[in-house]
Amino acid sequence: MSQTNDLYKLMFPWDEVLPASAEVIVRDVDVVGVGAIRKHQLLKLKAEREIILQTHTGFIPASVRAIYDEELQRTLQWLQPTRVIASKEFNFHDEVLKAFVRIFPKTHEQLGVMNSKLCAEYLKEMEWSSWLLQDHWRYFSGFIRQKFASKQTMVELVQWEWIRAWLEIQPFEMPPAGTKQLVVNPSLQTLKLSHDNDVIQRTEGLYTFVCNQESVKILERKIEICEAALLDLLNEDRAFSEERLLEMAMLEDIQPPLSKDDWRKKIEVLLGSSLILKT
Structure with a gap:
């Protein structure tokens, strides 16, 4: 964070350490249109400090200006800053x-x-x-x-x-409730590490990342081949009942083969990890 005219200007990504100042500046180039963790952080910040929104309207690219204007209005509705100030300088x-x-x-x-x-x-x-x-x-x-x-x-x-x-x-749109279907978490991202990576202290393998809606945290997990197969099945049609998913899983060529009970346990693990959701 930096200090401007005795006001703290928060920089994002933010470590959630609250400044001593009663008023805090956040910038449109960091907060307009955001969702997920950053929106949650801003709402928590709003409960503790007075928020001033600094805009850079004159510097926004013309190609996205119309969308920016719409998102700015939406952001003002939920952020409700104490006041809005326009920046005349921006490098x-x-x-x-x-x-x-x-x-x-x-x-x-x-x-x-x-x-x-x-x-x-x-x-x-x-x-x-x-x-x-x-x-x-x-x-x-x-x-x-x-x-x-x-x-x-x-x-x-x-x-x-x-x-x-x-x-x-990212603002993620969650699936509608009440359908009794299993769906892939819309925030799911995957990355395969081809080698052990000492910098991030992770071993070779396939990793998943999701934004958990309840804890509002990024959950990371290394997954097994059978778990990846379940995610692939759900991605094909986007939604299955649990029984239908189990039926499809039993047809997968996984070695060694898994029993239906084993597959059910794998589904429960994915549900517990927020990789799939029950709507």
Whole structure:
């Protein structure tokens, strides 16, 4: 966080450490249109501090200005800031680089002296096509894959950090209740680590990430082949009853074969991990 005219300006992603100041500035380029964890953080912050929203309307790209205006009005309705102040100065290049360090802390550390050159190349190629600073880095993992095709551990580190950053802000639409169906959590993201990764201290394998609606936290879990098969089945038709899913699972070519009771237990594990939801 930084200090501006005796007011604290929160920077996101935020560690949820409350500033001493009774009033806190948050910026539209960090909060307009967000959902998931960041919206939850802002609502908690609102209960503890007076929020001032700083806007950068004159700097928003013309290509997204109409959508920004709509999302700004929606954000004002639920955020209800004490007041809104307009910024007359904004250095996009500097701010987006600061956002990079917050989004990719381990990547930044691993790249070391290459950070400046690589970020400069990426920013030169990318047009600012969103009002959110964080969104500007959504293609960075692909950019790094092109630059370091032979360094899979580095590529996967960038993907790991981006998935967590993406899940932190996305507004997810939850499935309708009362259908008695099993569905994949709409926030589900997956990443296969091809090697043990010492930087994130994770072993080779397939990992899942979801935003849990109750705890409002990102849950990460390494899954087994049979669990991945269940997720694939649900993704095909989007929804099954539990019995129908069990019937389909019994047809899967999994070695060694699982009994129906074993498959049922795997479904319960996925439900408990919020990877699938019962509507």
